[in-house]
Amino acid sequence: xxxxxxxxxxxFIIVYSLYLILNHKWQNRMLLxxxxxFYGAWDWRFLSLIWISTILDYICGIKIYESIDFKxxxxxxxxxxxxxxxxxxxxxxxxxxxxxxQKLLGLFGVSVNPNFLNVxxxxxxxxYTFQTMSYTLDIYxxxxxxxxxxxxxxxxxxxxxxxIAGPIERAKNLLPQVLxxxxxxxxxxxxxxxxxxxxxxKKVVVADRLGIYVDAVYxxxxxxxxxxxxxxxxxxxxxxxxxFSGYSNMARGLAKVMGFDLMVNFRNPYFAKNIKEFWQxxxxxxxxxxxxxxxxxxxxxxxxxxxxxxxxFITMLLGGLWHGANWTFxxxxxxxxxxxxxxxxxxxxxxxIIKDKKRNNIISxxxxxxxxxxxxxxxxxxxxxxxxxxxxxxxxxxxSFPEYLFIEGVALGHITYSLMGxxxxxxxxxxxxxxxxxxxxxxxxxxxxxAVYYLVIxxxxxxxxxxxxxxxxxxx
Amino acid sequence: MRRKFFKVLIFILFFLVLDNIxxxxxxxxxxxxxxxxxxxxxxxxxxxxxxxxxKFLSGIMPEAIKRETGLSGYNASANGSGIxxxxxxxxxxxxxxxxxxxxxxxxxxxxxxxxxSRLAPYLHNSGVKNLLSYxxxxxxxxxxxxxxxxxNSMLVVIIKGLFGKLDSQCGxxxxxxxxxxxxxxxxxxxxxxxxxxxxxxxxxxxxxxEARRNxxxxxxxxxxxxxxxxxxxxxxxxxxxxxxxxxxxxxxxxSDTCLQSTKEYFWDKFHLNNKGVTVFSAVLGEEINKFIKxxx
Numbered sequence: 001x002x003x004x005x006x007x008x009x010x011x012f013i014i015v016y017s018l019y020l021i022l023n024h025k026w027q028n029r030m031l032l033x034x035x036x037x038f039y040g041a042w043d044w045r046f047l048s049l050i051w052i053s054t055i056l057d058y059i060c061g062i063k064i065y066e067s068i069d070f071k072x073x074x075x076x077x078x079x080x081x082x083x084x085x086x087x088x089x090x091x092x093x094x095x096x097x098x099x100x101x102q103k104l105l106g107l108f109g110v111s112v113n114p115n116f117l118n119v120x121x122x123x124x125x126x127x128y129t130f131q132t133m134s135y136t137l138d139i140y141x142x143x144x145x146x147x148x149x150x151x152x153x154x155x156x157x158x159x160x161x162x163x164i165a166g167p168i169e170r171a172k173n174l175l176p177q178v179l180x181x182x183x184x185x186x187x188x189x190x191x192x193x194x195x196x197x198x199x200x201x202k203k204v205v206v207a208d209r210l211g212i213y214v215d216a217v218y219x220x221x222x223x224x225x226x227x228x229x230x231x232x233x234x235x236x237x238x239x240x241x242x243x244f245s246g247y248s249n250m251a252r253g254l255a256k257v258m259g260f261d262l263m264v265n266f267r268n269p270y271f272a273k274n275i276k277e278f279w280q281x282x283x284x285x286x287x288x289x290x291x292x293x294x295x296x297x298x299x300x301x302x303x304x305x306x307x308x309x310x311x312x313f314i315t316m317l318l319g320g321l322w323h324g325a326n327w328t329f330x331x332x333x334x335x336x337x338x339x340x341x342x343x344x345x346x347x348x349x350x351x352x353i354i355k356d357k358k359r360n361n362i363i364s365x366x367x368x369x370x371x372x373x374x375x376x377x378x379x380x381x382x383x384x385x386x387x388x389x390x391x392x393x394x395x396x397x398x399x400s401f402p403e404y405l406f407i408e409g410v411a412l413g414h415i416t417y418s419l420m421g422x423x424x425x426x427x428x429x430x431x432x433x434x435x436x437x438x439x440x441x442x443x444x445x446x447x448x449x450x451a452v453y454y455l456v457i458x459x460x461x462x463x464x465x466x467x468x469x470x471x472x473x474x475x476x
Numbered sequence: 477m478r479r480k481f482f483k484v485l486i487f488i489l490f491f492l493v494l495d496n497i498x499x500x501x502x503x504x505x506x507x508x509x510x511x512x513x514x515x516x517x518x519x520x521x522x523x524x525x526x527x528x529x530x531k532f533l534s535g536i537m538p539e540a541i542k543r544e545t546g547l548s549g550y551n552a553s554a555n556g557s558g559i560x561x562x563x564x565x566x567x568x569x570x571x572x573x574x575x576x577x578x579x580x581x582x583x584x585x586x587x588x589x590x591x592x593s594r595l596a597p598y599l600h601n602s603g604v605k606n607l608l609s610y611x612x613x614x615x616x617x618x619x620x621x622x623x624x625x626x627x628n629s630m631l632v633v634i635i636k637g638l639f640g641k642l643d644s645q646c647g648x649x650x651x652x653x654x655x656x657x658x659x660x661x662x663x664x665x666x667x668x669x670x671x672x673x674x675x676x677x678x679x680x681x682x683x684x685x686e687a688r689r690n691x692x693x694x695x696x697x698x699x700x701x702x703x704x705x706x707x708x709x710x711x712x713x714x715x716x717x718x719x720x721x722x723x724x725x726x727x728x729x730x731s732d733t734c735l736q737s738t739k740e741y742f743w744d745k746f747h748l749n750n751k752g753v754t755v756f757s758a759v760l761g762e763e764i765n766k767f768i769k770x771x772x
Contacts (some may be wrong), residue, residue: 006614120495186480413632450487454494462498466618 003250006045006206011038019258024181028155031258035160039124042164046122049087054157056083057132061146061153075141077293078137084129091122096325124164126322130156130289135171136312137293144172152178161254164191165247167265167285173260182259192256193440197201197456198428199249206421207243208465210235212414214384221390229381229394236384237377237420241270244283249438264438268429270376273368274347275339278376286322290315309344311336324381328391332382339375416462424459499623502634502760504595506627509637513552513647514598515570521573523555524549524764526647527562528581530659531699535748536756537581538646544761547576547767551647553772556589563679564595567603570690572692577764578687582698582713582724585676610675612621650745650750678710684720695767696724702745725763 001008015034019027040047058079069071098114105112135156138144147153156175163167217224217232224232248265255262265285272278279287298311311332320333378395385391432440441456443449506512517525524547526536538549552565562580571576592611596619600605608616618625627634687694696713717724741752748756 055696160654256647258737413629416632417629450490453487458494458624461618461622462628462631464628466615466628 001148003247003254005037007041016257020184026377027182028152028178031157031160032151032158035155035158035163038160039158039163043120046125049091049125050128050158051154051455053084053087053129053132054154056080056320057136057157058150058153060136061139062148064136065146075307077136079142081133084133086124086198087360088129090117091119091125093321093325110170116189127166127168128157128163130286130322131171132170133169134289134293135175138171147175147179149445150177159255159260161251161260165244165251166283167251168289169247169262172291173437174260177260184257184259188259190260191437191439191442192253194255195249195256197253197453197460198441199246199251201241201244201456201460202249202425204460204464204466206418206425207239207246209414209421209463210242210418212465213418214239218386218390221385221393225397226400227405229398231405233377233381233384233394233398235422237270237373237380238425240380241266241424242421252438264436266438267436268433270373270426271369271430271433273365275336275343275370275375278372279336286319290319292324294318309341312340316340328382328385329389331391332379335379335382339379356407366410374432380407385405407415411428421463495622495624499626499668502624502627502630503597506630508675510619512637513550513554514565515549516647517552517569518572519703520548520550520620520646521575522550522646523547523576524579525569525575525577526551526553526566526579526581527558528553528697528699529554529564529583530555531701531747532583533647533649534651534743535699535753536565536652536760537753539648540754540757541764542760544758545764547764547768549579549646551649553581553647554590554594557591557594558586558588559676559679559683560588560610561591561594564591564601564604564607566683566686567606568595568598568601570686570692571601573693573726574690574733577693577695579697579760579764580683580697581694582710585680585709585712591631593628593630595629598630626767648753650753651742651747654751659709664676674685676709680696680712680716684716684722688720691765693718695721695764697724697760698724698726698728698746700728700752702739702742706742723763723767725760727759 001011011034015030017028036047036050039050057080058198060076060083063076064073067076072465095116098116102112135144135146135153139146147156153175156169156171156178159169159174159178213234214236217228218236221229242450245266252262252264263285265283267281267284269282272281284318295311295315298314299306299307300311314337316337317330317333318335320331321328323332324331381394381398382388382391385394428440432442433441443450443452507513507515515521524538524540524541524545526532526537526549530553532553533551533555536551536553538551541547541549552569554561559607562583566578592608592615595604595607599608599619608619684694696717698710698713714724716722741755743749743752
């Protein structure tokens with residue numbers, strides 16, 4: 001049940017109608033049932049994993065809070081983390097590690113035949129396990145109190161707008177909203193509507209259109225060359241942004257119309273002027289999670305230059321692994337680690353050499369933005385490629401002599417619409433680059449506001465791609 | 477509360493009005509577009525209509541066949557097409573006039589790319605409307621409720637058709653250049669609509685029977701390809717050809733016997749180039765001639 005499907009539209013209308021007539025207690029119960037129905041529509045068998053995670057963290061949260069003994073608190077935290085990571089590791093990483101251990105042992109002449117699992121990856125598993133872990137971690141750090149209302153806690157874990165692909169909410173933010181009575185106002189409804197509309201536009205009009213060219217190129221890498229890869233990789237940079245930020249917009253919008261405030265997950269990442277800033281704007285819910293629960297516990301920037309950079313590198317590497325059990329994601333994470341560390345070193349060196357403040361002018365800002373986009377896009381090659389061989393082939397081709405631009409296999413119209421879509425996204429998001437809420441379609445004048453609504457709605461109808469494309473981040 | 481409700485109502489009403497205005501505007505411009513195949517067909521009323529996918533689009537030159545047969549023709553093929561598109565276009569064409577022959581390519585029966593978006597401007601035709609009933613209900617609702625959606629992704633076609641140069645010759649789109657390793661025409665399968673094979677067979681039967689009812693002859697053609705692979709639908713087309721006594725011309729076999737070196741005639745492994753099209757169109761022209769002599 002995708003957000004951009006008719007089935008979801010009908011599902012949400014029913015849920016929302018019930019939501020408006022029920023009181024707070026029954027709203028939560030109904031939302032919990034709806035969330036399980038929503039998840040069960042993909043594969044009801046994996047609901048059991050959500051229940052295990054929910055019950056485990058519910059109990060561990062209370063036990064951590066009640067225990068005065070430090071060892072006991074650590075034991076229950078350990079149990080919570082072990083439980084969640086075991087579920088994640090078993091379903092997501094078992095085959096990957098088994099295959100790599102088999103290869104490694106093979107290098108030393110040891111032959112092993114591990115039993116590979118024949119299971120599909122439960123949708124959204126990386127998101128909800130991280131979300132529930134943040135709950136026990138925050139209680140352990142005494143940053144919040146546990147709830148004793150199991151059903152409300154279960155709703156925090158399974159809240160359908162953000163269950164499948166985030167934002168990875170913190171218990172500190174979402175759980176109090178579950179527990180308290182929410183108010184649905186016209187302003188919230190309209191803001192939510194605008195978020196949904198813009199998210200839908202980015203997904204259906206831009207991301208899915210870009211995907212046609214990207215898939216045609218990345219699906220047949222050995223048939224293409226230099227310019228084609230540059231175009232396809234640039235398209236992918238916007239495809240993944242519009243796909244994922246579009247989903248996040250819709251998730252936030254759906255929650256907003258029900259009175260929930262989910263965290264902003266993207267803040268115009270391609271306007272970032274350096275890689276560090278990029279990570280402050282890209283998938284904020286994950287990057288801040290990794291910062292709070294991995295980078296800082298590792299020591300953060302408190303233990304000298306070398307250890308700080310080591311911590312950054314480990315965090316980015318594990319961030320890459322979080323995306324999937326594939327060397328392509330690990331290399332992608334490592335590359336970002338190298339970028340951040342490299343940028344820090346280069347910046348420090350530059351500051352010593354150039355003390356002129358004028359380099360903060362508009363041209364240097366634009367240049368920095370462009371360079372950041374280029375290096376981020378180069379890393380996307382690893383993220384999108386089927387395997388490392390393909391990724392290195394693309395990289396080699398990009399830096400080789402220009403040959404042939406692939407346009408025949410996909411109609412020229414697709415490329416034209418893709419470029420138009422990218423331009424619209426850049427212009428709209430540039431206009432509201434200082435807007436911290438992500439509500440980019442808001443206009444003060446009613447005439448302008450209605451005109452924008454109609455433009456976006458007709459844009460979706462007229463330029464949308466309706467192939468039922470999955471959101472890219474569902475696979476993580 | 478009443479004011480808000482009134483506002484929402486106005487918003488929806490105005491939306492419906494705009495939907496109809498845009499629909500009429502697009503409809504008008506599409507009729508003017510030179511890329512509107514039906515407009516060309518109705519203007520020229522050719523004797524033969526060629527229906528197929530990209531292999532046919534770049535592999536059949538109606539002018540070359542006319543030189544052999546004396547029959548005027550129009551290549552109404554479209555990229556990624558299958559039997560759904562052929563059936564829809566047949567219904568639309570027959571509602572206006574009766575050509576002498578439909579030459580249909582042996583093409584997929586169970587998958588199709590963009591058929592309904594190309595047929596959507598003709599949804600007023602009952603044949604096309606019937607085809608829509610086989611699609612998932614979300615597609616049916618989209619086309620049924622929102623008229624603008626009938627021109628989904630057609631802006632480039634409309635603008636290019638109004639101002640651009642018409643690069644086709646009676647519908648035929650030439651591909652220049654010879655076989656190159658760097659070419660691949662594979663696009664992702666996810667933008668295709670998949671149907672049960674049974675549905676495709678029903679449509680093929682309907683296609684043949686509707687043509688027969690209107691006294692239009694049918695010729696089936698299997699196009700040559702360099703990549704040696706069996707066309708899944710070939711046996712089904714063969715069976716129908718036997719049942720309905722329709723000639724099935726296998727140009728793929730002709731390529732083995734008539735041509736020594738085929739590589740120079742191909743743009744890629746699946747598509748003929750501008751050299752190959754003249755050779756194979758002549759071969760097809762001879763076959764059509766034979767058919768006409770046997771069926772005066």
